Amino acid sequence: MLALALTLFAAAAPAQSGTLAIQADTLYLGDGRTLEKGILLIDEGKFRAVASSADLPRGVRLIQHKGAISPGFVSAHDQTSLGGEATDETRPMLAEALAAHGFDPEAKELRLAARAGVTTVLLSPSADSLVGGQTAVVKTAGGKILQRRSHLALSLSSSALRLDTPPTSPMGAVTALEAEFAANTSVYADVKAGRLPVMIHAVARHEILRSIEFATRNKLKGSIEGAPLAGELAEVIKESGLSVVLEPFTGGDSRREIRSVLALSGAGVPFAFGLDAPSTGPDALRLSAAMCLREGLDRKAIEKALFSDAASICGVGDRVGRLERGFDADFLLWSGDPLDLSSRLEAVYIDGARVDTSKP
């Protein structure tokens, strides 16, 4: 009955206009806090109020949702919609390239992501280039680019090494990168001044250490991405001030990797998961969370990793990833706890408009 009322309302309300007020049993605010019987007031695609009681504007009916509401999930690393064109085969260094220019709002992966409750993704060039270009943050429905330039994507992993063109060795890669940073173009100036963070792809332990060393030497801000066992270097990473973006778990992953996440959390390193679609499906975010919870990870830490910390790592922590006044109204209606895998996702809203999730 309630669900029906909601559907009717959503159908009646023109997208992005009109005011919407929803009360749920539990609001998961995205930063680890919850609000029982909280009310969301949404107007023009933004949260106008998130409170335990609200003075509703005239003519706005309060919709009761039996279940929970959470922010939309944020995938902090993704090649979604770049359609396999995330690498420039001929040029290993393309600092000026923008992933936003490869964004295809009609891509199937975006629809699948939205359907699973992922509302924001960080588009990144692939890890096959030493300097792949700049990341962008986009919404999975509506075609909105939230931020055109989020990071400079670097790769110090073996996948950036080539046979015929430099760099062909790890030391060659570092040398080439140092030379690039010495050249005072506007992009590197922004990076060195801390205006543009880096996202460094590294997988093996020595690659992580090399990345940290490079970032520290050049006083860079940003994240290490990939690194399934980053937690085993948690203290070093914490000291560097970098955060970590991990591949999600899909079932059958080694327990050592799951424990590595716990170590990151324990050391206070901010972390998030990047889906790297299309190789992983969007529900891997929730599965990863459930696997970490089973291993004993603090619940608040995993909520931050899925919502607020993920948004901050993407550089949009002040606009998405939380149910918070003034933030984009990206939210999910659940039958129960969003981290219980058996809970059902009943509706997805992006910028205050309901997303059609009926078909893949």
Added chain:
Amino acid sequence: MHQSDPGARNSRARRFRLAAALSAGLCVSSGLAHARADDPKPSQAKDPAAAVEKPAPPKAEVIVIRAGKLIVKPGQVLEGVSVLIEDGLITQVGKIVTAPAGAREIKGAVVCAGFIDPWSVYGVDSESVGDQRNSPSAATADALDDYIDPRLRKDVLRAGITTVRTQMGVLARVSGTGTVVRLHPELPLEKTKLANESCLSMTLGVRADGNGSDPFERLSDVERLAGMITQGEAYAVDQVEYQHELTDWKKKIADKQKELEEGFKKAKKDREKELAESKEKGKEFKEKEFKEDKPPKAPKLDPDKAVLARVAEGEIPLIVEVHRASQLRALLAATEQFKRLRLVLAGATDAMEVAPELVRRHIPVVVWPQPVGANPRLEMERFDLGLAGQLEEAGVTVLLGSGARSPSGSRDLPLLAELAIGHGLDREAAFSALTIGAARALDLGSRLGSVERGKDADLLVLDGDPLAGATHIEYVISGGDVVITPEDR
């Protein structure tokens, strides 16, 4: 090959006994018993075997579980009952169960049967998992290693999985036979293998290199599969015909024996006369030959066809991993002719396209509800986590498996089942899939899958309903022994 088909072995043994009886019979009747001192006598041959008693299993602990709520099986719940476990079996389920002296008492909010993963590679080394020999008689039982990873076994048990159907050669066209194993930290494999050759597994369209095959190759793969079942059928027919021939032959031998016995005195006299004559003349004496001496020829033993025969006869199920609609349709059309074949589909990404046919032919589907991406390199590119729920809704028997790709996959099956529930599968149907449904599909429904008197004691003690995110498993009992306690969490 692990072992020959029992049918073939029996017929071979029977043939041997017949031949022995025949020579003995004819010799006695022709008065040459002394020449056959080494004849095996059935009664003596049997005795030593009977004398060797099976070693008594170590006395298991007697356990009484006091359950706030006992899920006997899907849809049947009892409140405030106890379960008595003796010698690995559930011996009593009821309101009043008196604990025998020395019994261990366990209290729990919810008690249910242990989970079964019908699609796993647990306990099989990676070489055998990737085996590409394409032989039906290749047996997972031969590749099993119960010491492969004790920590992993504990992790899998902790997740509530007590039994797996594990499989070698999962990416080969013909994987070989699968084995059902109970997980137990102490018992050796001989005690934990519940069924050596529980099924035959094949794949269609699945490739080790991750590249799909072209449409013609896909169709010829289906034809090849059907051709193999036809071979198995023919092999089974040959065996049956041979049995008939043997019976006829036995009858003829008996008739001849009777005939000889009747004219025994004369025959003996004639024979002695002939013997004396040939001695006198210095000629070689030739024993009279009977045309019944020649037994019917047994069909050539072929271990591969023997397995295929068991599949064609429906003795063991055929589990086929297949995803695309075109191959699903072709497979269903090609197997319709085999009336006794018990087909089970695994993966079956596009199964909704053929759901009515699956319902009509009672073909179960093992769904792997994992968050796969839209990567076209996988056969599962169109996979939707809603599949299990949609199939169930359509009336198809749904099972859930961990997909047989990673050895630790089974550990995460309960989470994947929850994910399937979150995408529309009824909670009770998911529970059924992991317990009695899987047990029945593996022909172990009389031993596993529910908490009833006489069944094997594989149980979970939980602090809430099974397959709910907030629930923890407190105790796991496998084969009547407590193998996981709250301290193991």
